[in-house]
Amino acid sequence: MNPNAEHHSVAIVGGGQAGLSLSYYLQQRGIDHIVLEKRSPLHAWRTQRWDSFCLVTPNWQCKLPGWEYAGSDPHGFMKKDEIIEYLDGFVKHVAAPVRSGLTVQRAAPRAGGGFEIATSQGHYSADQLVVASGGYHQPIIPRLAERLPRDLLQIHSEQYRNAQALPPGKVLVVGNGQSGAQIAEDLHLAGRQVVMATGDAPRCARFYRGKDVVDWLADMGYYDMPVHEHPLREGVRDNTNHYVTGRDGGRDIDLRKFANEGMELYGLLNGLEGDTLHFNPDLRANLDHADRIYNGINAAIDKHIEKAGLDVPPPSVYRPVWEPAAERTRLSLRESGIGAVIWCIGFSPDFSWLDAPVFNGRGQPGHVRGVTALPGLYFIGLPWLHTWGSGRFSGVARDALYLAEQIEARAPVAGTPAARELAEPWLS
Template sequence: MTDLNQPDLARINAMPTPGSSIDTLVVGAGQAGVAISEHLSSLGVPHLVLEKNRIAEAWRTGRWDSLVANGPAWHDRFPGLAFDDIDADAFAPKERVAAYFEAYAQKFNAPIRTGVDVRKVTRNAERSGFTVETSEGVIQANRVVVATGPFQRPVIPALAPTDERFTQIHSAQYYNPQQLPEGAVLVVGAGSSGVQIADELQRAGKKVYLSVGPHDRPPRAYRNRDFCWWLGVLGEWDAEIAQPGKEHVTIAVSGARGGHTVDFRRLAQQGMTLVGLTKTFNDGVVTFQQDLLENLKNGDKNYLALLDAADAYIARNGLDLPHEPEARSMLPDPQCVTQPILELDLVAAGVTSIIWATGYAVDFSWLQVDTFDAQGKPQHQRGVSREPGVYFLGLPWLSRRGSSFIWGVWHDAKHVAGHIATQRSYLAYQDAAQRQDA
């Protein structure tokens, strides 16, 4: 397979280069960039994809060493290519996911240039299109597709202590337990990243405190079907509007060690100390909200609601799937839940490291066009920006719940590419009409 991170000369020479003009410029060559490139290619839209690092770089260096996809291989992929070396129900390692996107791009000879940083995009005055400033020169583009995804800038909350006694990193900088100093660890955030990192550290022999906030906690699988399948047949992936208050609730799910349901009580049973939402830091002492039990109970409600919906679907459709009554059994609340720690002296507790699994923010400072609201949020309709000629892909809830996931971004990209092709057809008519008039 050709290495798309170091393309062959024939492909480079056939590709638009900085300093020239292009119909559509795509910024980013992760899953969103590869998806839109496929659809633009099939529609005959001339385009160029610029990536400042390597294809799918976030899967390589922006994740910990043992990470696997959170969805099974049959689900976490594009329609046009299956994983040929992984069982359909297994969870692909992160390097294999990155290689998958390379192979997918190679399949249709995607016009991707790596190692090129897009630094500024502005709309042209008194003429169509955009001026795009890159690390290798200026490009003129009729349209710009922003495919940089939602994980652009790791966020560490302002309440983080400025205390050199503790090693503090974001989950994006965590790779393995060996990089941390001796001592206990406080992991702040119990979504998929936080809970998997905390579990890995505890299994490596670390004393771990896990700060648990509000979360959804779906079963990994139920009645012989993965939760990805259940969300699909129940229409949850295609839900177009988030439930009020659920827009940013984290999901605790894991494909690690063959996949398992995240059970916070079981984590406590194996030696982890659960605490509530992190509240304050003051001279080495951290305080927690008194909400741990409430957060766990709400996670249980989410879990049980999916089981109920699955049971109803099975009955309604007469499916022959095995009963699983044990899935509704709950472990008793551990002592750290019934008698929660509300204040912890980190030094006295032996804590030497804090890992902030507190999510990411987008960074569109380079995109200097009129498409953002007062809070800096992109204004768009299914990825079609209010600024004509600018498009977004890969953002959460772009068109549906699944928009930021691998299969979801592929379908969103199809819609965006279709919109671009339609606009090109109108302009083609205008050009033809002008020639006829002349």
């Protein structure tokens, strides 16, 4: 224990939308707290999005606490500069007690309760600790990348800005999740020749039977479903996001359509021999899987419409507009003219700074709605922490309110023996 540590009732690690949302509710309750942020509040939104980035969920789902979307286009999709403007307003609205530019190097429970926190700018202590740093910390780039030619530009999706910033030649996009599919579309629309290595990412329709699919799913209660009621239970946290876009007012992303227009599609990238990439022969299966999910979501909407007796446009089923003539499993980088590779296979969490017995064998924290088995330790802002919206603008307020209530229930009342016992080590 460091006797010079600055003490607070609650320490929040991370100044993104989750940490600031919790700060909003703690301020309402008059609970002393500090937000420790490595860079600046909501830094990732300013630096880790490409130029044409826009929301894939409609604006009405932007429901940060006390700061819901109030613009003129609730069913539109904010572009990058509009998102930043919205978030800048939220930062000012919350006015959280943030300490920016410091890195939390280690946090651990201390004997007798509370937590010790070592940072790059001194020591802190807290009665309760909230991890609000999210789950997207380390860009995933496979070891295979180390063996690619040194003159071949390689970047992660978080580094991509626009097609013009890439060198001449074809662009290999590895991964067809939400980022991969949208980046591939951005390149394709810019006239770049794209080669895509696909995986088993699902897709969904943008609009169906007269309404945005998100609106239908909201009507069906999907976004209120807690993780313990989902058919996959906690396994849903490992799911890849459905690919779709809000670009130009919103539309489907159909890789088959792109293939008809010249995009080269392959199966899962699985190896490298010399300068030749190897792919699994599963392109057809990957495309069929995505379409099966697409049609399955629409079929669920059909049942909802029928049960409610709604008068809306008739149902439809997606039919493939392109089929691979054969599975291609090899591609020479030099012969094909690939000049850049964009790795779009996600991020991995890094909670190595947190020395607490709450993690499973995969490095994931165990919790129930963000509350861990270690008294006073919480998580917020993780995908499917409680519902689909937990890691998004739409659901983080609900999680933040719940945790604020849990924190308030554990906070000792000033002047009581419990409060004096917790404060004693810092009183001198």
